[in-house]
Each structure stands twice: as C-alpha cells, then as structure tokens.
Amino acid sequence: MLKINCDMGESFGAWTMGDDSHVMPHIDMANIACGFHASDPLTMAKTVELALASGVAIGAHPSYPDLMGFGRREMSIAPAELKQLVIYQIGALNGICRALGAEVSYVKPHGALYNKMVVDEAIFRAVLEAVSQYDAGLSLVVMAVPESENLTRLAREYGVNLLFEVFTDRAYDENGRLASRSIPGAVFHTDIEIERQARAIIERSAVITLEGAEIPVSADTICVHGDGPRAVQTAQLLRSLIG
Amino acid sequence: MLKINCDMGESFGAWTMGDDSHVMPHIDMANIACGFHASDPLTMAKTVELALASGVAIGAHPSYPDLMGFGRREMSIAPAELKQLVIYQIGALNGICRALGAEVSYVKPHGALYNKMVVDEAIFRAVLEAVSQYDAGLSLVVMAVPESENLTRLAREYGVNLLFEVFTDRAYDENGRLASRSIPGAVFHTDIEIERQARAIIERSAVITLEGAEIPVSADTICVHGDGPRAVQTAQLLRSLIG
Amino acid sequence: MLKINCDMGESFGAWTMGDDSHVMPHIDMANIACGFHASDPLTMAKTVELALASGVAIGAHPSYPDLMGFGRREMSIAPAELKQLVIYQIGALNGICRALGAEVSYVKPHGALYNKMVVDEAIFRAVLEAVSQYDAGLSLVVMAVPESENLTRLAREYGVNLLFEVFTDRAYDENGRLASRSIPGAVFHTDIEIERQARAIIERSAVITLEGAEIPVSADTICVHGDGPRAVQTAQLLRSLIG
Amino acid sequence: MLKINCDMGESFGAWTMGDDSHVMPHIDMANIACGFHASDPLTMAKTVELALASGVAIGAHPSYPDLMGFGRREMSIAPAELKQLVIYQIGALNGICRALGAEVSYVKPHGALYNKMVVDEAIFRAVLEAVSQYDAGLSLVVMAVPESENLTRLAREYGVNLLFEVFTDRAYDENGRLASRSIPGAVFHTDIEIERQARAIIERSAVITLEGAEIPVSADTICVHGDGPRAVQTAQLLRSLIG
Numbered sequence: 001m002l003k004i005n006c007d008m009g010e011s012f013g014a015w016t017m018g019d020d021s022h023v024m025p026h027i028d029m030a031n032i033a034c035g036f037h038a039s040d041p042l043t044m045a046k047t048v049e050l051a052l053a054s055g056v057a058i059g060a061h062p063s064y065p066d067l068m069g070f071g072r073r074e075m076s077i078a079p080a081e082l083k084q085l086v087i088y089q090i091g092a093l094n095g096i097c098r099a100l101g102a103e104v105s106y107v108k109p110h111g112a113l114y115n116k117m118v119v120d121e122a123i124f125r126a127v128l129e130a131v132s133q134y135d136a137g138l139s140l141v142v143m144a145v146p147e148s149e150n151l152t153r154l155a156r157e158y159g160v161n162l163l164f165e166v167f168t169d170r171a172y173d174e175n176g177r178l179a180s181r182s183i184p185g186a187v188f189h190t191d192i193e194i195e196r197q198a199r200a201i202i203e204r205s206a207v208i209t210l211e212g213a214e215i216p217v218s219a220d221t222i223c224v225h226g227d228g229p230r231a232v233q234t235a236q237l238l239r240s241l242i243g
Numbered sequence: 244m245l246k247i248n249c250d251m252g253e254s255f256g257a258w259t260m261g262d263d264s265h266v267m268p269h270i271d272m273a274n275i276a277c278g279f280h281a282s283d284p285l286t287m288a289k290t291v292e293l294a295l296a297s298g299v300a301i302g303a304h305p306s307y308p309d310l311m312g313f314g315r316r317e318m319s320i321a322p323a324e325l326k327q328l329v330i331y332q333i334g335a336l337n338g339i340c341r342a343l344g345a346e347v348s349y350v351k352p353h354g355a356l357y358n359k360m361v362v363d364e365a366i367f368r369a370v371l372e373a374v375s376q377y378d379a380g381l382s383l384v385v386m387a388v389p390e391s392e393n394l395t396r397l398a399r400e401y402g403v404n405l406l407f408e409v410f411t412d413r414a415y416d417e418n419g420r421l422a423s424r425s426i427p428g429a430v431f432h433t434d435i436e437i438e439r440q441a442r443a444i445i446e447r448s449a450v451i452t453l454e455g456a457e458i459p460v461s462a463d464t465i466c467v468h469g470d471g472p473r474a475v476q477t478a479q480l481l482r483s484l485i486g
Numbered sequence: 487m488l489k490i491n492c493d494m495g496e497s498f499g500a501w502t503m504g505d506d507s508h509v510m511p512h513i514d515m516a517n518i519a520c521g522f523h524a525s526d527p528l529t530m531a532k533t534v535e536l537a538l539a540s541g542v543a544i545g546a547h548p549s550y551p552d553l554m555g556f557g558r559r560e561m562s563i564a565p566a567e568l569k570q571l572v573i574y575q576i577g578a579l580n581g582i583c584r585a586l587g588a589e590v591s592y593v594k595p596h597g598a599l600y601n602k603m604v605v606d607e608a609i610f611r612a613v614l615e616a617v618s619q620y621d622a623g624l625s626l627v628v629m630a631v632p633e634s635e636n637l638t639r640l641a642r643e644y645g646v647n648l649l650f651e652v653f654t655d656r657a658y659d660e661n662g663r664l665a666s667r668s669i670p671g672a673v674f675h676t677d678i679e680i681e682r683q684a685r686a687i688i689e690r691s692a693v694i695t696l697e698g699a700e701i702p703v704s705a706d707t708i709c710v711h712g713d714g715p716r717a718v719q720t721a722q723l724l725r726s727l728i729g
Numbered sequence: 730m731l732k733i734n735c736d737m738g739e740s741f742g743a744w745t746m747g748d749d750s751h752v753m754p755h756i757d758m759a760n761i762a763c764g765f766h767a768s769d770p771l772t773m774a775k776t777v778e779l780a781l782a783s784g785v786a787i788g789a790h791p792s793y794p795d796l797m798g799f800g801r802r803e804m805s806i807a808p809a810e811l812k813q814l815v816i817y818q819i820g821a822l823n824g825i826c827r828a829l830g831a832e833v834s835y836v837k838p839h840g841a842l843y844n845k846m847v848v849d850e851a852i853f854r855a856v857l858e859a860v861s862q863y864d865a866g867l868s869l870v871v872m873a874v875p876e877s878e879n880l881t882r883l884a885r886e887y888g889v890n891l892l893f894e895v896f897t898d899r900a901y902d903e904n905g906r907l908a909s910r911s912i913p914g915a916v917f918h919t920d921i922e923i924e925r926q927a928r929a930i931i932e933r934s935a936v937i938t939l940e941g942a943e944i945p946v947s948a949d950t951i952c953v954h955g956d957g958p959r960a961v962q963t964a965q966l967l968r969s970l971i972g
Binding site for chain 3: 829
C-alpha cells in the first residue's frame with residue numbers, strides 16, 4: 001500500500017513553516033528536517049512528539065548545510081564529507097527521537113541533495129554509504145525515475161532498501177521523469193489536477209504526463225508538500241483515496 | 244585511577260586547532276566537539292577514528308550554539324530548549340560514532356555551558372535531563388567544586404553518574420574553587436607549576452591554592468587543555484605520573 | 487511630532503515574517519534587520535526598496551549574532567567586539583542602501599541587545615561608540631526609561647542624538663518602565679487597550695500604568711510590532727491619531 | 730607597476746589563519762575577508778588597522794556564504810541574490826573601514842566565486858552589478874585568463890575597472906590558463922620554482938607553462954597565498970623583485 005509522506009519540522013527558531021499539527025494525522029511518514037536547511041533541536045523534538053501522537057513513521061530529512069537557501073541550492077561538497085554530513089543529521093534526529101522513545105526508520109534527503117543524488121552516482125553512493133554505515137535497516141526515499149533499476153542495483157550493493165516517491169502536484173514527461181517547473185503546466189495548482197494525478201498513481205500505478213498520457217510508475221510513497229496552502233486538504237484527499 | 248581527558252576535534256572546516264593526533268595516544272577520554280562551538284561532521288569522524296586507534300573513550304562535548312564565540316559566551320537559553328540542544332549534539336556525535344563502530348560513553352559540556360551548569364540549578368537540571376533521557380548510562384563530567392554534594396544529589400535524581408574534573412594548569416582558591424583567570428597567578432604557565440599541581444592531585448588528592456596551601460579534592464579526571472602549545476607534553480607528564 | 491517605527495525585513499531565506507508591504511505605507515521609520523537575528527541580503531534589498539517607495543526613513547536594526555534565537559537571548563559579548571558587530575551590521579545595510587540610492591539614517595538595536603543597553607553602561611557605550619565612529623549623524627533609538635537623563639548624558643559624550651521609544655501594546659509600571667511580560671495585564675491584546683495607550687502617549691505625553699494611572703513620558707517615536715497579526719491596523723490607528 | 734595582493738583577515742573567532750601582521754608590511758593590497766567564508770567583525774577591524782599601519786590598500790574579499798567550506802565550494806546562487814550578497818559584504822567591510830578612517834578601494838571575490846565568475850557570464854555580471862551599484866570607482870580583481878578581452882568588454886558595460894591577477898606558485902597551461910591542481914607540477918612547492926615564475930611575470934610579462942614555455946600575460950597584480958607557510962618570504966621576494 002502506498003504511504004503518504006510529508007516534509008515536517010521545517011520551522012526555524014522564530015519562523016514558522018507548514019501546518020504540521022494539522023497535516024500529521026493524515027500521513028504515514030514524517031520527513032523531519034535536521035537543522036541544516038531548516039528546523040532546530042526544539043522544533044525537531046516537538047515534531048517527533050507530533051509524529052508519535054499520530055503513530056507516524058519518522059524519517060530523517062538531511063540537507064546540504066544552507067539555512068539561508070533552505071537547502072535548495074546545489075553545493076559541490078566532496079562525497080566523503082557529504083557522507084558525514086548525512087550521518088550527523090540522521091544521528092542528531094535519532095538522538096532526539098531516542099530521548100522521546102521514538103526512532104528514525106528511514107531517510108529522505110532534501111531539496112538540492114534529493115535532486116542531485118539521482119543524477120550523480122558519487123553523490124548517491126555517499127548517501128547510500130551514510131545510510132548503510134549508520135544503520136542498513138533504514139530505507140532511503142528516492143525520486144521515481146526511469147533509470148530506477150540502476151538506483152536499485154547500487155542500493156543493493158550497500159544493502160539499503162529504496163522507497164520510490166511520486167508527486168501528485170506535478171506533471172511528468174514522456175519518459176516518466178518530473179517535468180521541469182519552468183514548463184507551463186508542470187506544476188498543478190488546482191484540486192482537480194492533483195486528484196487526477198493522485199488517482200492515476202493510486203488506482204492505476206501510473207503518472208499523467210504533460211501531454212495527458214499515462215505511463216506506468218512503480219511507487220512506494222506519495223509526497224505531500226507541507227509548506228503549501230493546500231497541504232492539509234491534499235493529505236486528506238490522499239488518505240481517503242488510499243484508505 | 245584518575246583519567247586524563249582532553250578537548251578534541253576543535254578544528255572547523257579550513258581552520259585547525261589543537262594537535263589531536265599527537266595528544267590522543269596519551270589520554271584516556273576524548274571530549275569531541277559536536278559542531279556548535281567547533282568541529283564539523285568530517286572533523287568529528289576523523290577525531291573518532293583517532294580515538295578508536297588509541298583505544299580512548301569518546302565523550303560528547305556539547306556547547307551553546309556559537310561558533311564565532313567558540314561557545315565561551317554565556318547565552319540565556321531556556322532550559323527546555325537547552326536540553327534539546329544537548330541531546331541533538333550527543334546524538335549527532337553518537338551517529339558518527341555508530342557509523343565507525345564506536346560509541347559515546349560520557350558527556351562533558353563545553354565553555355560557558357560547563358561553567359554555568361555548576362552555578363545554575365535549572366541549567367544543570369536541563370543537562371542532566373538531556374543525558375538521562377538520551378542514555379542514563381552516560382556519565383557527566385563536571386567541575387570539582389566545593390558544593391559537589393549538591394551536584395551529586397541532583398544527578399542521582401536523574402540516575403546520572405558524575406565525574407569530577409580538576410585542572411593542572413590552574414590555581415584554586417581557599418574554598419577549592421578554580422581561581423578566576425583575572426587574578427595574577429591563577430593560570431600556570433610553567434612546567435614546574437603544572438607538575439606541582441599535577442602531583443598534588445595525583446599523589447595526594449589535593450589541589451594547591453593561590454596561597455600555596457593544599458586542600459583536599461575528590462577528582463575522577465584531569466583535564467589537559469588541547470589548544471595550548473603545551474598540550475602534548477602535559478599529557479605525557481600526566482601519563483607518566485598516573486601510570 | 488511622534489514618529490511611527492516598525493521592525494521590518496525580518497523574513498529569512500524561505501521563511502516569512504511580518505507583512506512589510508502592507509505596514510510600510512503607514513509608518514515613518516523602518517528598522518531593517520541586518521542578517522544577525524533575521525533577514526538576508528536579498529530580503530534587506532527588497533525591504534529597502536519598499537521603504538524607498540513609501541518615503542520611509544531607514545534604520546539599521548542590529549542584533550546579537552543569533553538567528554536560531556532571533557536575537558532575543560542575552561549573550562555576554564565583550565564591548566569591544568560588540569562595537570564591531572554593530573558597525574558591521576550598519577555598514578552592511580548601508581551598503582545595500584547605497585546601491586539602491588538610499589541611506590541609513592538611524593540605528594535601533596534589536597531584542598536582547600536593545601534591552602541590555604539601557605541597563606548596562608559598558609554595552610550602551612559600545613553601541614554609542616559604534617554609531618559615533620560609523621557616523622555621528624545617525625540617531626540612536628532607545629527605550630524611554632525613567633533614567634533617561636543618564637542615557638542622554640552618555641550619548642552626548644559621543645555626540646549621538648537619542649530617540650526615545652514607547653510602546654502602545656504594553657503597560658508601564660509606576661516608575662515609567664515597561665511592565666514585565668510575565669505580569670498579567672502587561673501585554674495588551676485588544677484594540678481598546680492599545681488605542682487607550684496610544685491616545686495617552688500621543689495626546690497627553692503620558693503612559694498608562696498597570697494600575698491605570700498616567701505618568702508623563704517624553705517620547706520621540708512609537709513602536710509597532712511588525713510580527714503580530716495586528717500590525718497593519720495598529721499602524722493605521724497610530725497614523726490616524728498622529729496625523 | 731605590479732601590485733602584490735594577499736588574502737587577509739581569514740581568521741575566525743578562536744581560530745587563526747595566516748600570519749597577517751608579518752605579511753602586511755610587504756604587500757600593496759589586502760583582500761580582507763568579510764565574514765561569509767572567514768573573518769568576523771572584530772578580526773576585520775584588526776586587519777583594517779594592520780593595513781592602515783602599513784599603508785596598504787584595502788579590498789573587500791566577498792564569498793559565497795559557507796564558513797564550513799571556506800567559500801571553496803561552488804553554490805548555485807541566483808545572480809540577483811548573489812549581487813546582494815556581494816554588496817552586503819562590501820558594505821560591511823566598508824563600514825568597519827569607515828569607523829577607522831579607512832575605505833575599501835577594490836573588490837576581489839574569493840574561492841569558488843572567484844573561479845566561477847570568469848567562466849559564467851551571469852555570475853560575472855552579478856558581481857559587476859554589485860560593484861557598479863555600490864561604487865563604480867572600485868576596481869575588480871579577476872584572474873588573468875585567455876579570454877580577458879571578453880571580461881574587459883563586460884566590465885566596461887558596467888563602468889568597472891578590472892585588475893588582472895596572476896599567481897607565482899602555480900604553473901599555467903599552454904593557453905595561459907591556470908593549470909589544474911590535479912596535474913602533477915601544477916602547484917609549485919619550492920622557492921626556486923616560485924622565483925622563476927615571479928621573474929617571468931615581473932621581468933618579462935610572461936608566465937611559465939607546465940611544459941616550461943613562456944607565454945605573454947598582461948597582469949596588474951600578483952597574489953601571495955597568505956595561508957601557506959611561505960607567505961612572508963614569498964611576499965618579501967616579490968617586494969624585492971618589484972621594488
């Protein structure tokens with residue numbers, strides 16, 4: 001069964017982002033920021049408590065170290081260093097979990113790192129090594145892409161299980177890759193579009209392309225964007241469709 | 244038997260501090276910075292590897308979040324937030340340890356936080372809660388002070404074991420408290436003074452005061468300041484005296 | 487005539503705070519964050535542009551270096567260093583102003599630094615030196631306090647003009663000092679209370695105390711808290727009362 | 730006459746880098762870090778004072794915002810934001826200069842930004858706009874590259890004067906471009922090699938290539954790397970050769 005995941009804990013100090021307490025009851029997996037692109041230790045603890053209260057699985061959501069850019073800017077960090085940045089973040093969140101009687105069960109990299117790892121093997125290996133050396137029992141969430149067999153093969157080398165992720169508020173290109181945000185129609189802004197994409201994914205294991213075609217996709221989890229105005233209602237919609 | 248501890252991993256990015264690789268073989272406990280006053284994930288990993296190679300116990304060395312001030316500036320952080328800052332840092336270092344087959348076995352707060360916790364009960368309780376909730380099996384290093392019974396009683400509430408720490412490069416006042424750095428003669432700059440204080444501690448369980456008297460002290464561990472020019476030779480001296 | 491000032495530019499990267507574009511047209515002075523407690527260079531530039539469009543005076547709003555704590559946490563920074571931190575921030579904002587054809591005309595310290603400087607002479611002198619050495623033509627905004635003569639005398643030593651500030655959403659104690667937020671009734675949450683305090687200040691040069699008495703106050707500027715839900719309407723109210 | 734420049738003020742808080750006080754008397758231009766890859770306001774002020782004492786020209790040395798990576802990691806920052814980051818840093822340093830009776834007279838970007846701007850026109854334009862809008866009277870230091878005419882043409886659009894820079898501790902390729910550090914022989918480690926390159930530059934307006942040939946170069950300034958062990962003696966050597 002498809003799991004609903006959402007980025008959580010992306011407030012920082014005095015700044016608020018997202019509507020975590022209202023989204024949490026409708027999702028299965030909470031990707032909790034670890035302080036490098038968002039969050040701070042107190043925010044992380046509060047978010048872990050929310051996840052515990054709703055019985056939601058907790059994932060580490062590590063990032064490049066870039067608060068000002070919210071982890072959305074590519075940074076050329078050497079793989080050996082990147083590996084330690086990822087381990088540090090997983091460990092930090094897991095420490096906060098441990099103090100609250102919870103634990104991290106998967107990892108979903110954030111932003112520019114999330115995008116980079118599916119197109120740069122050295123970076124993907126660095127993330128896999130981080131997960132594998134920290135705890136090979138953690139799953140790693142990656143974008144569902146056409147070359148998923150290659151990713152799966154690499155992950156197997158490190159003994160890491162992958163969870164492929166799809167998006168209901170985005171169109172795909174004819175190869176099954178996310179259509180670039182710069183293309184008109186690539187980002188869905190209406191409930192109708194989002195529901196149509198959600199139904200394709202949930203009911204037919206397919207995604208709708210820019211041209212309106214459907215192509216098959218193998219997905220384990222659907223992302224709800226937690227920082228948008230529509231987060232709660234999208235989460236509710238997905239919950240009602242998935243059951 | 245007295246343990247020799249030293250602050251380690253206090254380099255940061257391109258900046259180097261201390262002579263970790265030469266000090267490590269002579270000490271028993273490495274207090275490793277966790278990224279809030281010094282260190283970065285790659286530096287932490289390298290320092291953990293050094294500790295492993297020398298069979299040295301690894302401690303988390305958490306701090307106020309203040310790289311520019313090296314954690315030496317008092318910050319008025321609320322206890323509930325401070326607790327999570329400490330847990331975050333222990334978890335982060337323990338994550339890096341775990342990936343390398345090591346683990347954190349104690350906690351020694353750094354700088355202004357280290358000084359604050361023995362004079363502010365709410366802060367001390369926040370640190371104790373952090374340690375206790377993360378893993379009550381971890382020891383907590385605190386300054387040997389005249390009112391140690393009070394600290395011990397509080398620590399017992401949280402089930403945390405304390406390790407009292409003394410300094411060989413500092414004079415004490417007549418009450419057994421570290422003499423303020425602003426008093427002439429409070430900081431020892433010669434090998435002779437340091438050795439005299441070291442011998443008092445190791446051979447007679449006493450510290451030498453500013454006036455030259457000896458007063459009894461109950462200590463578990465001696466600190467070597469890792470950032471000074473004399474770190475290696477002080478560590479060697481203590482090693483030879485303690486055996 | 488009383489000037490209306492408001493903290494502005496307190497968003498940071500992906501996080502938004504305040505409703506700057508709607509508040510700006512109603513105020514006289516924009517205290518723009520300089521990157522140490524909030525803001526980033528791009529946000530600062532956008533805020534300067536907003537101020538220019540409304541013909542609002544631009545002030546530097548320097549802080550302790552503490553993004554995570556939003557500059558609200560006291561930090562024990564040595565005066566000589568604090569002076570340079572303040573100069574750095576004034577210079578940075580003035581640089582952005584200069585590139586846009588604007589300029590900084592006053593300084594209002596933020597948060598914990600704002601509170602500290604009226605009770606700690608060494609800190610107040612550090613801020614005065616910063617302003618004076620950067621440009622003695624800049625005014626310095628300080629809290630209206632009972633001991634204002636002392637502040638004025640010190641400022642005169644440095645050739646700096648002070649602007650005394652009052653608050654319409656806060657009660658004062660019988661000495662003319664802001665009542666602590668921890669006292670019930672110290673913070674006003676209703677329009678009626680705020681308008682009553684505003685009228686006392688604007689129409690009678692007085693502030694209302696917790697006990698409901700009025701005591702005289704000499705103020706140059708009134709603060710609107712820009713991060714609250716009531717910022718725009720409070721600014722409009724003050725505008726209509728002051729004219 | 731060729732000017733000798735050196736990166737200065739690259740200490741940060743408790744960490745020291747370089748030997749600024751000994752290098753300063755031998756150079757003409759001090760590129761002072763602005764807090765984004767290194768330095769802090771107090772360090773900047775001390776470095777400005779050193780420059781003033783030696784009559785050395787002060788340049789802003791802005792960087793990507795990356796203390797942990799020392800500004801050496803490429804970051805994909807949008808040009809409009811990058812422009813403000815550069816203006817912020819120039820303004821901050823100029824503020825500190827102003828308080829000390831000095832002023833910034835040129836700009837030399839640091840690290841990854843320095844390398845990027847000569848190969849990415851949008852980034853180069855962003856830097857040119859920053860300089861031009863802040864003060865078109867400031868010169869901009871760029872790497873001497875084969876396509877310097879193109880850079881000169883762009884700079885002229887913005888009314889900015891360029892200073893081309895060469896390195897005495899590096900070999901060039903046959904096109905007059907710095908040979909990559911990864912090629913054996915690309916970085917000079919001996920005094921003999923450095924002096925040979927320095928003499929080619931100073932006496933014959935040429936650089937020596939990896940193959941040992943000389944090709945003409947038009948340079949305005951020579952860089953001394955301030956963080957190496959050889960900084961003082963290289964500066965002295967250049968001073969003696971240039972006169």
